[in-house]
Amino acid sequence: MLAYILRRTLIILLMILLVSSMIFLLFRTMPGDPTASMVDPSIPREARQALLERYGLHESLWTQYTIFMKDLVRLDFGSSYFYTRPVLEVIQDRLPATLILMFTAMIFAYVIGIFGGAWMAWRRGSKLESAGITFSLIFRSAPTFWVGLMVILLFAVNLRWFPAQGMRTTGYEGTSFREIFLNLDFLKHLVLPAITAGLYFLATPMLIMRNSMLEVLSEDYIEMAHAKGLRDRTVLYHHAARNALLPVVTAGALFIGSAIGGQVLIEVVFSWPGLGREIVQAVTRSDYPLAQGSFIILSTLVMVMNLIADVLYAFLDPRITY
Secondary structure (H helix, E strand, C coil), rough: CHHHHHHHHHHHHHHEEHHHHHHHHHHHHCCCCCCHHHCCCCCCCHHHHHHHCCCCCCCCCHHHHHHHHHHHHHHCCCCCCCCCHHHHHHHHHHHHHHHHHHHHCCCCCCCHHHHHHHHHHHHHCCCHHHHHHHHHHHHHCCCHHHHHHHHHHHHCCCCCCCCCCCCCCCCCCCHHHHHHHCCHHHHHHHHHHHHHHHHHCCCCHHHHHHHHHHHHHHHHHHHHHHHHHCHHHHHHHHHHHHHHHEEEEEEEHHHHHHHHHCCHHEEEEEEECCHHHHHHHHHHHHCCHHHHHHHHHHHHHHHHHHHHHHHHHHHHHHCCCC
């Protein structure tokens, strides 16, 4: 197992190098001038040139790439052109909000999806199974922004149960993690975007669990469990569901990385100050360091979660060895 983890870690490092190089070239070949978001267009050419020299943008592409890779080895993503702050500081300000929203939505989706998918497979062919599949596919296919607007209209405008936008009530200020995130005001703002994202994610674990359960329920050891006289609930959750979880675990690990960047629309609709919305704004402003750092961190997260999923396989199914 240790040799497998070390080998995969080496592959991840090589993939980060490849992804970083692609991201560097992608942003350098995009149209747009990064100084446009930093200075007024009417300033003299000399002042603009001085700004380019300050950030090293006047150097050749190869020189910029060499500097970029040297800084990357030291985990230095540079300074944001727009915020004039280190990129890691900007990401640290935005990432917790996105992670909390994403994990809350995924817990909502996976708890309901796993138990619902297992139950749907157990009740295969019933009207409730058809209703569950239809329900999950509707929210998976519906535009996320439309679902978000409908949720706001129902729960924020008509019922007035929850606030419609933002992460905190206007005027509230907090400095520590506890003051910002661990309070009732934040939880009230979290409910609607988390439900919207959770409804969108729900179809994946529910349908994967259902299909996996249908295969497991046809195995011989399930028939043996029934022959022993075990209760249906014991057979369903203790014997069938555990083995059916393997594909769901893989999907969940892959889901985490994609969910962080895929919640841009939800963050925009609910004015949620997360990393997804910040990436879009960084690309629009040609803020190379911030966009590069954000994409590299997201890519690394996806690869690490893949490795974690493979390792978890061995714990969930002792028959699997590396």
